[in-house]
Amino acid sequence: xxxxxxxxxxQCPWAPLExxxxxAFDAFEISTPILEQSERLKExxxxxxxGLGPQQRMSLAKRSAIxxxxxxxxxxxxxxxxxxxxxxxxxxxxxxxxxxxxxDLIKADSLLQDALSGRxxxxxxxxxxxxxxxxxxVHGLLSDVCPEVLPRLSGLEKDDDGEDLDGLxxxxxxxxxxxxxxxxxxxxxxxxxxxTDISDHAIARLTGLEPAxxxxxxxxxxxxxxxxxxxxMAMNIDHAHLFYEALCNQGRAHPLxxxxxxxxxxxxxxxxxxxxxxxxxxxxxxxGSIH
Numbered sequence: 001x002x003x004x005x006x007x008x009x010x011q012c013p014w015a016p017l018e019x020x021x022x023x024a025f026d027a028f029e030i031s032t033p034i035l036e037q038s039e040r041l042k043e044x045x046x047x048x049x050x051g052l053g054p055q056q057r058m059s060l061a062k063r064s065a066i067x068x069x070x071x072x073x074x075x076x077x078x079x080x081x082x083x084x085x086x087x088x089x090x091x092x093x094x095x096x097x098x099x100x101x102x103x104d105l106i107k108a109d110s111l112l113q114d115a116l117s118g119r120x121x122x123x124x125x126x127x128x129x130x131x132x133x134x135x136x137x138v139h140g141l142l143s144d145v146c147p148e149v150l151p152r153l154s155g156l157e158k159d160d161d162g163e164d165l166d167g168l169x170x171x172x173x174x175x176x177x178x179x180x181x182x183x184x185x186x187x188x189x190x191x192x193x194x195x196t197d198i199s200d201h202a203i204a205r206l207t208g209l210e211p212a213x214x215x216x217x218x219x220x221x222x223x224x225x226x227x228x229x230x231x232x233m234a235m236n237i238d239h240a241h242l243f244y245e246a247l248c249n250q251g252r253a254h255p256l257x258x259x260x261x262x263x264x265x266x267x268x269x270x271x272x273x274x275x276x277x278x279x280x281x282x283x284x285x286x287x288g289s290i291h
Contacts, residue, residue: 096257228268
């Protein structure tokens, strides 16, 4: 009887709210049509239902309209089957927090990438954060569904004047290092002033990388590489965040939400010493891995 009631009331726009809620929180076999279709459920109901279990989350991921808040809630459980259904749902609003919670899974799972590709177009905020966290592993996906978030390389392509500036950056950074006057503050100042010709060579000298390797690694994984470089150059945490922001302003990295960016800095600085950050940076430049 309850099953029949759920089937009938699930598509009824005037169904009594208390009856809908009772059926939604009933056994899964009864609640399924309510979870998937009823427009009478409130946002707080949906958030609570998402906490009941994997079956309920799979049904919620089929709803014709899924708010950012519900998409975040479903993403937070990191269940591949549910995520695949959520990502394929054109009615789901995906934001930066959804990408932040699932980027490592998307990077490693072709089925999740296929589900996102099937959307045809990705929300820019989601795509920016995904690229910032997963780098080249999702480059092909994003080139199809949100190419505008991929790094702009035109600013790094050198004409004749650019070659002269690059040579000047090489010479200046070498002279400063020889006089033991080159430090992380110089890098931050040059980066904030948009002087990539100086900052790239200074970063290379302070981390032991070649400038070309630094640039290539930064394109692969902007968040992780920029923060590892900051740690390897002994920047303090506040300056590391400013360094990352400056790279974002230049279009060489994509911005994360402020709290997420600060958390990423703090976590990396806890995880790595200066020496271990330098070693990780060299491994990444050598093999393209973001591990």
